[in-house]
Amino acid sequence: MKRDHDKLEGKIVLITGASRGIGKQTAMDFASKGVGVIILVARTQSKLVELESIIRGGTELRQVNVVSYRCDVSNRREVGELAQKVIDKFGYVDILINNAGVGIYGNLEKQTAEDLELVMRTNFLGTAYCTKAFLGSMLKRRSGHIVNVASVAGSFGVAGMACYSASKYAILGFSESLYHELHGTGVEITVVSPIGVKTEFFNHVSFGWKKPNYAGFFLEPQTVSKAILKASCSSRLEIMVPFYIRAGVWLKQTFPYFLNPLVGWLFRRQLNKTKSASNDMSR
Template sequence: MYDWKGKVVAITGASSGIGALTGELVASRGAVPLLMARSRTKLDELAARIGESCETYELDVSSPDSVQTVFRTVFEKHGRVDVLINNAGFGRFERFEQAPLADFEHMMNVNYMGIVRCTKAVLPYMLSSGSGHIVNVASIAGKIGTAKSTGYAASKHAVLGLTNSLRQELAGTGVTVTAINPGPVDTPFFDLADPSGGYVANVKKLMLPPRRVAEAIAKAVERSRAEVDLPGIAGFGAKLFHLFPRTFERVSRRFLNLK
């Protein structure tokens, strides 16, 4: 059995949703969660719920200076990060021709390059110790693209490409790499992604509770899983898509394109 006690667990995007619940969950199992996000107010509120076992850090994953400063502080204090959970990310659902170029750049900078920066910051220490676990929260959107998700899906495709390649590079080093691919999750993500609320209304009954994703993250670390698709039917759909892309798109277009 995996022992969380005393494990130093860095979690980006930890001020709400999946990140916050993952912090609470690993803390309850004896880990030391390092909660990282841009909002000091939300981090303080979360820390008050978790208690003294956690630490908070203001982190902007889109800023190389912020990432370097925060993780330098972490290593000066703890000397290690046992688990890195790259959870920070956002999306905007809009048609390609209407989406500003800046939105594509910003999503790639946060969702993809944010993971690159944070992983670069911790990986040398993990390799030197011969142990560690990197969890990248990607998305089913990284496997199946849908209308109005060109920028978001592209950034998550990039995350999966990075994760799968890095896993092969690190084979035999003692460092594990995991991709978590949830479908729609009931979190504040949609406040920005779907401000009209139309998409959320269409998929409300299918949305995952964030605690289920947090539990899947913890279980993936405990079992050294390479990848987890949530829900399972979505992972099955992704496999069908890759086997029969045109047929799958034709049959499922009406169901998938609810934005």
């Protein structure tokens, strides 16, 4: 059986949301595995240029061809233009990492319609747009792997993050449907669902100064990146990080009347603590 390093060697990898956090770490980790091309995609060009320099400057990473494109994945036209440029230049993409995502924290009644649309367009529609844009070339070659970065919030509705949870539930349903559609085509799809991660995700003003912490700890970006690399070589539908969170999902589905009230209490408690902390800071 081939090692993951051998499976990735020479591959063309495209990563959305690549300028920071999980995406940035994933780009650097793919580069260290001997892939042929890394295509970085994000909204902020300056951060993409900075990451290009980091990858090119790494002692072990110099042989990697790295290019970047500024693109807002929530914009269907921009995604179409991105796909055309990439296909024209490289012909195809072997591995597509749909990682771009945003979150806004707080009660739904206090969020604007624009807030809701931003989260759904970026997290779900961005994933769907990019998948559709590159799927055709994968199917023609009968080869390719799509990795969609979701969240444990796609299995548990989180108080204070209704739209974010909805977007991640949507990614799970979308990916499961495609998993069945793509059977026998040579194209595979895997979802990576982590708990909270130490990234700039929580820098949004809606989180205030206190991050909601449901698991008692946060993952490092390297931990999630490792799961994404594993997913790109896996035939599984979903990889949860950490793996034992799967037990909580099983309990929720098997004993919903017992677990849902407990989970709801935990989420409401975190929401109220974050509200109190924000109010104290504003006094």
